[in-house]
Amino acid sequence: MTTHELKQPGVSMADKIARIDQICTQARILPVITIAREEDILPLADALAAGGIKTLEVTLRSAHGLKAIQVLREQRPELCVGAGTVLDRKMFAAVEAAGAQFVVTPGVTQDILEAGVQSDLPLLPGISTPSELMMGYALGYRRFKLFPAEISGGVAAIKAYGGPFGEVRFCPTGGVNPGNVKSYMALPNVMCVGGTWMLDSGWIKNGDWGRITDCSAEALALLD
Template sequence: MTDIGKASVLDDWLSHSPIVPVITLESVDQAVPLAKALFAGGLSVLEVTLRTPAGLPGIESIRATLPDVIVGAGTVMTVEQLQAVQTAGAQFVVSPGSTPELLSAMIHSELPILPGIATLSELMLGYQMGLRRFKFFPAEISGGIKALKAFSGPAADCSFCPTGGVSPGNLKDYLGLTNVIAVGGTWLTPADALASQSWSTITDLAKSACALASSIRTG
């Protein structure tokens, strides 16, 4: 698949589900019920991070059980991890930052990608390699709304998924930007709800987020 083709696939997924839960699993057993809870709330594109050992098998479990859910791998930091998430069945890849080696490997993979950037120099590195879709992380402490508005000048043809500090309180501001295709957030999967297996709480959070996103995009 070409870079343009991969970007088109990603655009299509995120246009239908512009809020991407960023998930850190403490156990593999959480993966499927959590994904079901988020999907029941209207969120069909999920990012499962590799921050714990449960990440890779969690991706495998969701892919094997829930064909209507799009599941990507987050916190991919090395070429070896990229290879592992492809084997696990991840449908897209998200990195927290960018190095030339990792960017090259991501570009040559068959998966849609969201490489992480926090500065204009990192953006330029990816841009020179043909990329136009990026994760902006950590968004709030890297300039947030003001930074993304500034990026729209020299990189008017780029789109971003800001993650890190995004919440219901600033969701409207982020999704209101023309160069933001989606946002990523951890607020949809609070640790206490995961620990208590309060899946209905997570479904309610997802429904509220979807309602807010819909009001922003159609308002």
């Protein structure tokens, strides 16, 4: 099935690519957030924002993911809130209804890629092979998450992708840390990185929001 055979959204693929570029370029670091307790939603987001991280990928890895997206969109409208770990069309529809501003998947299926084509929401599909990239490319996608980045070849792989896929840009996620983040961000076909190192579970459990703020600020400072 081609994009010409799919129900077309009001927003073109070119506009959605431009929106992903804007989101990722402004973010530089996209925190991959899993909410374990509902009471952590606002203080965690506030701690990240205080450190300069104002674009958030809230995953559906916990029962609180959809609620977190709804709460943040309603109560923190200054933040850019996306949904991560979206696995199928039903989850895509749910995060769209919750108010997510962008969608991220860990991998691809033909159905989820087609859902992204048909939606007005920008989708950043996750890939780990050239063949998966080409599935998305055939439907008009030019921006992808490389996941898990380090296991999938890391910096060397992204450099290699630049040859056959010159239009494509990436958000590498998985294994990105303070020791390698600058190497990723130095690549011309990397627009941002995803990470969790500023989201230590112990800090969150203990409400140590100041440490999260400091770590977020330090992470962004590595890229200045």
